[in-house]
Amino acid sequence: MTGPADQTEGTALPEGFAEIADDFHAVTGRDRLQMLLEFADGLPALPERYADHPELLEPVPECQSPIFLATEVEGTGREATARLFFSAPPEAPTTRGFAAILAEALDGRTVGEVLETPESVTGALGLAEVVSPLRLNGMAGMLARIKRQLREKSGA
Template sequence: MSALPEGFAEIAEDFHALGPKDRLQLLLEFSNGLPALPERYADHPELLEPVPECQSPIFLITEVDGEGRDAIARLFFSAPPEAPTTRGFAGILAEALDGRTVGEVLDTPDAVTAELGLAEVVSPLRLRGMSGMLGRIKRQLREKAGV
């Protein structure tokens, strides 16, 4: 887990310290902890990008404070409460990556979702949804930060 960014390494350690049933509970806690959209996006959902890889509807948008790899990345998600797995994945990404530099986010391995120990309790199709979110986040940040 040493190749994981600090935020993800801590989250992965938390998941690996638990049995399968408790991992699902922790995922639900991340779902409940997903921050609400700021009003500027809640009032304009058309600004958010859909993530079709997810089985449940989820939308995201990034912001960048600064330029280049040292800019600060901000992540925002919209997912319905009746989609706790998808919300949980978004919550993990928000906790691990929001407020980090663009470079740190871009350096996050694409296979980070496999490092969380959720493959035993969540279908591969759902894990691909989280990978889809990460891919869109990275693309948006590259475009917005000019890297």
């Protein structure tokens, strides 16, 4: 038997996302929103090489709040390791939460795993009932930019 988060539109979720989605589906409504806010508190700080040079980060205009991201690739091709970095203001907890989910689910995975992450994964978290579709589109925008950067940097 598979859980609600094991698949989205017939495509298996990456392991990290499946675990996070299962956690979100284990609770309802306001508890999901609270969980998202807890993720926001756990967004890793930017390393100095980005904190001191914000111009190296790409803006994500699909987000309602100002968020910036950068990726790094350790190795080449689809087997390279993907590294993700985000900058989001503390006064934008929903956006920070989405960034933290992406960081937890995808940072350290192979480029291939990240590229195979279905765009519909943002809907698999069950947040549509507590977060506006516009905000969910922001998370999808982050994922699309991450994938584009990784394709360019890895040659995959």
